[in-house]
Amino acid sequence: MATVILVRHGRTTANASGMLAGRQAGVRLDEEGVRQARAAAERLADVPLAAVVSSPLERCEQTARLLLERQAEAPALETDERLTECDYGDWQGRKIADLAKEDLWRTVQQHPSAAVFPAGESLAAMSARAVAAVRERDAAVEAVSGPQAVWAAVSHGDVIKAILADALGTHLDQFQRIVADPASVSMVRFAAGRPFVLGVNTHAGDLAWLAAGPATEAPAQDAVVGGGAGPATVAGART
Template sequence: MPTVLLIRHGRTTANTSGVLAGWSEGVGLDDTGQQQVEGVAQRLHDLPLVRLVSSPLQRCRETASALVSGRELEVVTEDGLGECRYGAWTGHSIKDLAQEPLWKIVQQQPSAVTFPPSPDFENESMAQMQARAVAAVRRIDAQVEAEHGARAVWAAISHGDIIKAVLADALGTHLDLFQRITVNPASVSAVRYTESRPFVVRTNDNGASIEDLRPPTEEQARASDATPGGETGAAD
């Protein structure tokens, strides 16, 4: 039973500007995001990773580049780990999307959500998103075990909603409850798949940082909605 590290990309310009990036091109890490992923790379430096698989999107490839530095590995991209295909929501501000009727369904019953079509971006349902992400992780995990044995460790670099969906599946939690899971930028979660069940070893680990444990601001304390695409992380 290999261990898969589910690593979210570092903070991006879209995160800080409150835009749902989706599959938009040209969305890279900001300065804080670069520092975050370099910190993750340092933390994982002595961990013998046998494979690094990344979403094809720029922010994940930049994160993977930091993690692969100093290792005799190549980064492999996998569409199944790519961001949710938000269709017509892509590129819009979170503030504006929160006024859409679909927003409440995203929060309360994501298994019933199909994002609206767009001429520029593909769309999919959140159930389809979860199915293809879980299938990709399980398929690669089986390949890793066949090639490197049950004690191997590998990393999947992906996005907030994708990692939340994979964790929900591993926890045996219905997709309608996956918004209860938090996955911050540059966080590390870990799952081991066995013949009997998956084991969730770690979730949303940001290392030595205690920022997420600090009392929330009044605005954060009042907020109850989850952000499509994933949270932006603690403020600077």
């Protein structure tokens, strides 16, 4: 039962200007986005990452490389097309304020499983590929590095929300209830019986405890009734 850390890219020039960047080239972190990504990297500095896998878009690769800079033994950066941004089609490059006036906006908000972007992708298709990518990668990391392994996937807001919805057992129509801010960190531990969601949209706090692995009061695939004692303290971790 490896653990995946889901990191959204830091703030970009498009985020700051209220534009839906989509898959446009040349969208990079702004100054605040770099600061945010470095803060996330600092939180993960004491978590030895077995793998770091990124969306191929520049803003995610930038964020991933900043994460790797703080790793004592950094793995090679990998990319996975299935973690890329949703293909927003004709919506790409337009102002969010203008898109909010479109009829499709209401579907995206209230019934996202039925939303198909004009000349683009459906949110259901985006969810399916992203969830498959994370689950397959997680199994591969565990096979190589063991059940205590922790790895990071750097992706985009809607992609991360879809992965979290799946882990929570929540229908895609409810995924707009989940928030994934720029450079936020969410954590999921996959087990044979079910995923365990360890954190959603976190912005602060040392994460060295993730390296301790799950509590041992119950079988690894089971939830501890009453909540349990939590993870063990990691020797040498910062406090």
